[in-house]
Amino acid sequence: MLSGAALWDAVWRRPAAAASPAAPRVGFIAHVGSAQSLPRSPAGLEVAGYAGLLGARAGAEEMGTTAQLVGREFDVSVATATSPAAAVRAAGRLVAVEGVFAIAGGYGAETALALSEFAERQRVVFVNVGASDAMYLDALADWFTRGLAFLVDEDAPQGVRIIRRAPTRRWFLVAAGSPIWQARRLRAHAALERRHWGGRIVGDAVMDAATGQVRDILRAIEQARPDLVFLLLGPDAQLSFMKQYETAGLRFEVSCFPEPLTQTRVFLAALLAAAPRSAGGSIRAVLWDPAVRFAGALELNSRFAARWKHPLDGPAWAAWCAIKILGEVALRAQTTDPAQVVRYLESDRAVLDGHKGIVLTFRRWDHQLRQPLEMVRLQRDSGDLLGAAEPVGGIPNVNAPGRDPRQVLDQLGDLAPESTCRFSIT
Amino acid sequence: MQRRGLARSRRGARFSAAAAAVLVASMPISAGPAAGASGPRLYVSNEFGGSLTVIDAAGGRVVGTIPIGPAGTARPRGMALSPDGSTVYVAVTDPWPNRRESPYKFIWVVDAGTGKVQAKYPCGSDPERLAVTPDGRSLYCSNEDNVTATVFDLGTGKVIAAIPVGIEPEGVGVSPDGRWVYVTAETSNTVTVIDTATRRPIKNLLVGERPRVVVFAPNGARAYASAETAGTLSVIDPARHEVIQTIELGRDSKPVGVAVAPDSTRVYVVGGRCNCLFVIDASRGAIIATVTQKMGRRPWGVVVAPDGKKIYTANGRSDDVSVVDAATLRVIATIPAGRGAHSVVVGH
Numbered sequence: 175m176l177s178g179a180a181l182w183d184a185v186w187r188r189p190a191a192a193a194s195p196a197a198p199r200v201g202f203i204a205h206v207g208s209a210q211s212l213p214r215s216p217a218g219l220e221v222a223g224y225a226g227l228l229g230a231r232a233g234a235e236e237m238g239t240t241a242q243l244v245g246r247e248f249d250v251s252v253a254t255a256t257s258p259a260a261a262v263r264a265a266g267r268l269v270a271v272e273g274v275f276a277i278a279g280g281y282g283a284e285t286a287l288a289l290s291e292f293a294e295r296q297r298v299v300f301v302n303v304g305a306s307d308a309m310y311l312d313a314l315a316d317w318f319t320r321g322l323a324f325l326v327d328e329d330a331p332q333g334v335r336i337i338r339r340a341p342t343r344r345w346f347l348v349a350a351g352s353p354i355w356q357a358r359r360l361r362a363h364a365a366l367e368r369r370h371w372g373g374r375i376v377g378d379a380v381m382d383a384a385t386g387q388v389r390d391i392l393r394a395i396e397q398a399r400p401d402l403v404f405l406l407l408g409p410d411a412q413l414s415f416m417k418q419y420e421t422a423g424l425r426f427e428v429s430c431f432p433e434p435l436t437q438t439r440v441f442l443a444a445l446l447a448a449a450p451r452s453a454g455g456s457i458r459a460v461l462w463d464p465a466v467r468f469a470g471a472l473e474l475n476s477r478f479a480a481r482w483k484h485p486l487d488g489p490a491w492a493a494w495c496a497i498k499i500l501g502e503v504a505l506r507a508q509t510t511d512p513a514q515v516v517r518y519l520e521s522d523r524a525v526l527d528g529h530k531g532i533v534l535t536f537r538r539w540d541h542q543l544r545q546p547l548e549m550v551r552l553q554r555d556s557g558d559l560l561g562a563a564e565p566v567g568g569i570p571n572v573n574a575p576g577r578d579p580r581q582v583l584d585q586l587g588d589l590a591p592e593s594t595c596r597f598s599i600t
Numbered sequence: 601m602q603r604r605g606l607a608r609s610r611r612g613a614r615f616s617a618a619a620a621a622v623l624v625a626s627m628p629i630s631a632g633p634a635a636g637a638s639g640p641r642l643y644v645s646n647e648f649g650g651s652l653t654v655i656d657a658a659g660g661r662v663v664g665t666i667p668i669g670p671a672g673t674a675r676p677r678g679m680a681l682s683p684d685g686s687t688v689y690v691a692v693t694d695p696w697p698n699r700r701e702s703p704y705k706f707i708w709v710v711d712a713g714t715g716k717v718q719a720k721y722p723c724g725s726d727p728e729r730l731a732v733t734p735d736g737r738s739l740y741c742s743n744e745d746n747v748t749a750t751v752f753d754l755g756t757g758k759v760i761a762a763i764p765v766g767i768e769p770e771g772v773g774v775s776p777d778g779r780w781v782y783v784t785a786e787t788s789n790t791v792t793v794i795d796t797a798t799r800r801p802i803k804n805l806l807v808g809e810r811p812r813v814v815v816f817a818p819n820g821a822r823a824y825a826s827a828e829t830a831g832t833l834s835v836i837d838p839a840r841h842e843v844i845q846t847i848e849l850g851r852d853s854k855p856v857g858v859a860v861a862p863d864s865t866r867v868y869v870v871g872g873r874c875n876c877l878f879v880i881d882a883s884r885g886a887i888i889a890t891v892t893q894k895m896g897r898r899p900w901g902v903v904v905a906p907d908g909k910k911i912y913t914a915n916g917r918s919d920d921v922s923v924v925d926a927a928t929l930r931v932i933a934t935i936p937a938g939r940g941a942h943s944v945v946v947g948h
Contacts, residue, residue, distance in 0.1 A: 236787060236788070239766075239767060243766055243790050243792075244805070244806045472697060473745065473768055474768075476696075477697075477745070479698065506806070525808070525851075527810050533829050575852065575875055578851060578852060
């Protein structure tokens with residue numbers, strides 16, 4: 175069990191007080207092996223899982239400390255699992271033995287689906303921080319509708335257009351053939367049309383996962399001459415594509431759908447190693463970047479890096495923020511009833527601070543966390559993980575005065591009429 | 601995990617415990633305040649300009665610039681004046697919170713008359729804001745990178761205590777009788793109450809999300825803490841150390857600076873995102889006006905003139921100071937400052 179009181183005890187110099195059995199407690203299921211260390215493969219889901227584990231630990235320390243500061247308790251229990259079945263078993267233990275009122279985790283679509291179904295059976299809150307497959311599964315499997323989620327969506331390429339401050343009107347999509355990536359591809363089409371950003375799709379190809387060959391796709395890209403090639407590919411496929419793209423000598427800018435793993439500094443460094451010319455200078459959307467400096471981000475990033483010897487990348491931030499949000503519920507709403515937790519989080523009373531310079535809230539119609547995306551530019555010859563990318567802005571602009579933060583952030587994601595979510599809390 | 605956290609904290613504690621004033625006998629000043637200015641002076645910290653701007657409040661003109669360090673590297677932020685107005689204390693940091701060795705990360709002690717730097721006091725690796733007790737004997741500063749507030753004996757310049765507070769401490773306010781010091785913490789969303797007699801924390805209050813500045817009313821009856829993310833102002837009863845009211849300023853307001861009129865009847869709060877000045881009736885805890893016309897961009901600092909007739913805001917994106925007439929509640933002048941105007945204090 176992870177004690178959330180470590181920071182408090184370190185500073186106040188008294189023995190760690192174990193949280194009482196009655197303490198509000200949440201569970202975090204980390205997608206890591208028993209060694210709980212950074213894996214060697216940059217494309218393994220454990221890279222995101224490890225970052226998430228550190229983020230959850232940071233959140234546990236900070237919220238445990240905060241709770242004790244005001245005479246309350248809050249604790250986080252951590253379990254590890256690398257398969258959907260193991261995640262469900264771990265969740266079962268967390269609920270039965272530790273008495274958690276919420277579970278965060280869900281790395282990979284299958285695990286997120288399994289945990290979501292478990293959460294519905296057991297009447298606990300599930301917060302998905304590891305699988306950005308919500309919309310697809312809303313439509314086809316209805317699993318994600320049983321929990322709260324952190325938004326990463328197909329509007330990401332618009333950020334590239336904005337940050338470049340140059341015309342990005344011609345898009346070429348390269349998607350994997352699996353149903354989930356094809357669903358994302360359709361959403362990317364819809365996002366482009368719905369938002370009226372002036373872009374159009376001039377090419378749309380499917381990458382054969384079996385062969386990994388993209389010769390025909392590269393030829394099509396060359397003929398289409400797009401402003402941006404947008405990859406809807408998993409981590410391995412991205413690396414493979416980029417290597418071949420580099421070899422072919424094409425110069426069109428490439429960006430990608432920001433899956434959690436592909437937001438990590440470890441993956442970005444691997445991408446730069448695989449295709450230094452093509453990846454260097456390209457712009458990507460991430461939930462969070464360890465070099466962001468505004469609105470308390472500098473302090474958070476510095477604190478995290480010093481404490482955990484790891485950059486606070488997208489997955490680490492998502493886990494930290496999820497624990498912080500659940501801790502805030504325990505402190506301010508003072509309830510662990512799942513329905514009341516969700517109602518509180520989606521009410522006007524919930525003010526969630528993710529160090530992003532704008533208040534974060536949950537949408538009532540699809541239960542997604544409203545939040546801006548950070549945009550980063552990949553850096554060649556960076557020398558270290560932190561230098562592999564630099565922040566170059568964010569979408570939407572959170573500094574523009576005069577509008578309700580919810581309206582600002584609803585520029586990303588589905589609006590209520592478009593939502594297919596059927597989750598209800600009763 | 602606990603052992604690692606403990607080791608880090610102890611290193612910080614040793615650093616603080618061993619701290620002593622670093623005397624700077626002959627710090628070169630390229631452009632101190634001009635002689636001959638009369639009336640109260642305003643001191644504006646320019647976070648990205650690496651300097652302080654000195655303004656003759658009566659004349660509404662800049663009378664000097666006190667350099668702190670290179671623009672973009674030396675970041676002067678929170679300030680406080682000695683009770684007699686002779687000394688300006690400035691919390692200075694740099695862009696690298698994790699670097700402990702820095703020529704800038706100190707509380708800088710500046711002679712208000714000459715602009716000369718008299719000493720530098722260490723306050724951890726990221727000092728942000730500070731307050732001086734009414735008797736002028738002690739200075740409390742927040743170390744944003746740690747979970748402590750450091751206390752200095754201003755007679756000796758020595759650290760006399762490091763007090764645990766909330767996570768990412770920021771605002772520091774001292775009660776008019778010097779009995780209590782309140783310290784906000786941006787991540788834990790708390791205000792820590794410190795008993796200055798024992799120099800120990802006695803209570804922590806949960807306030808709005810991302811609390812920034814906390815100040816006491818001159819009559820000591822209330823304290824006020826802004827919450828930037830929540831867009832609120834928490835009203836605290838210092839007799840009980842309890843939040844008795846939360847005033848909604850709007851989710852898009854991003855309030856930071858707070859100042860109270862000399863007669864304690866009004867509270868002024870600046871909103872960094874709405875580019876506005878909220879005027880609050882202290883007796884009712886209600887907003888009575890919101891000044892927006894001609895306001896500078898991203899006002900963060902605010903101070904009231906000793907006679908209560910003018911309010912000054914430090915505006916970080918327009919690099920200037922807005923002067924607001926307290927009677928008409930209109931912006932009556934704009935005075936240029938340096939890059940990233942952060943805080944403003946008024947002297948004698």
